Amino acid sequence: MSKELTYLNFILLNIGHAVHNADWNWRNVCSPFIRVHLVESGTASLIREDKTYELKKNHLYLTPAYTNHGYKCEGHLSLHYIHIYEEVGSQTSIFDLIDAPVEIKADPLIIRLIKRLAGINPERKLPHFDPWSYDNLPTLVRNIARQKAVPLGYEMEAQGIIKQVLSRFLLLATDKNLHIDKRILQSLHYIRTHLHKPISVDALAAAGFLTKDHFIRLFKKEIGSTPGKYINEKKIEKAQRMMMTKDISIKDLAYGLGFGNNAYFNRFFKKQTGENPGNYKKRIRLLASGDIPK
Incomplete structure (x- = not known):
């Protein structure tokens, strides 16, 4: 363990x-x-x-x-x-x-x-x-x-x-997940512990000695999602948790999660949550203070 x-x-x-x-x-x-x-x-x-x-x-x-x-x-x-x-x-x-x-x-x-x-x-x-x-x-x-x-x-x-x-x-x-292919388990562990960095699907495939196409197919079979989608979903989940527990700028949050492009982070966050990160953070701060907008 x-x-x-x-x-x-x-x-x-x-x-x-x-x-x-x-x-x-x-x-x-x-x-x-x-x-x-x-x-x-x-x-x-x-x-x-x-x-x-x-x-x-x-x-x-x-x-x-x-x-x-x-x-x-x-x-x-x-x-x-x-x-x-x-x-x-x-x-x-x-x-x-x-x-x-x-x-x-x-x-x-x-x-x-x-x-x-x-x-x-x-x-x-x-x-x-x-x-x-x-x-x-x-x-x-x-x-x-x-x-x-x-x-x-x-x-x-x-x-x-x-x-x-x-x-x-x-x-x-x-x-957990001992039944999952060991190469995918290895990639999951890497993703979950490196959400603060850019994560390359090519590098994940190479680490498992697989071609990129083979890795994507195997990952989707085992996890039910493509590796790129899974990575970004986990990054957005982490962004939401971070905004709940600390005061951090959206720019620092994006770069701290390995998004080299701040605009891309904003677009993907809104796609995942239905709300842009600036509005989400403002709402979270209001909730924390007890000042809930009507």
Whole structure:
């Protein structure tokens, strides 16, 4: 498993304790952040990819970002919840590289650490448990901006506890996409870790000892997209994340993602998102400040 995972950073969005009584029933939840649940007592189900997991006392449950899932609760349930935003930076997402277990038993230390994290972040409790009330762009941007203002000591402690929690899942994780052609896996790893640079399809093909045409056909067969389209989509996704977490000029953003032509970046960003990067950045900044335009 890649050691680059060690350098990933996380932003605490929400943490708290919830008691449900047949009122935790949601379908088609798909969030841009990681969810971890620690079950304290009661019964409920987590549904992921048509598989149902019956929640157990003193067990942890992991749902990566952008994973469609649902919950079913017909009685009493007491649990702790943590919502974590993965700040990818120049690296790649954990869950692009590994398949982690959904359920693991929580050891006593992890239970204490989760309670400690909740104790030092009382303001991070959810006011409502309906996902549609907090699982939206304005709330996400505000939570990210709020965490950036946390004192360094608490921020370091939160990072440490979050990594401790996720480490328990990583110990049982396996490398992702082992069925994919090794030459394409190699190119995916390079793309995901070099989004800050220009990426040549010719160079990717040569690294796999393939002709360019053969490489493009094989990449499309394995990934469902041409390498050029995949590269640019990942760059635009990273641009959106960067605009959420830092104040950066559009020009610096374009060059920092390996777009030699600023105008090309603007055109491709608008094609991907339906909005030019300048307007997108302005809207994100307004959301972060809480000044939402009518």
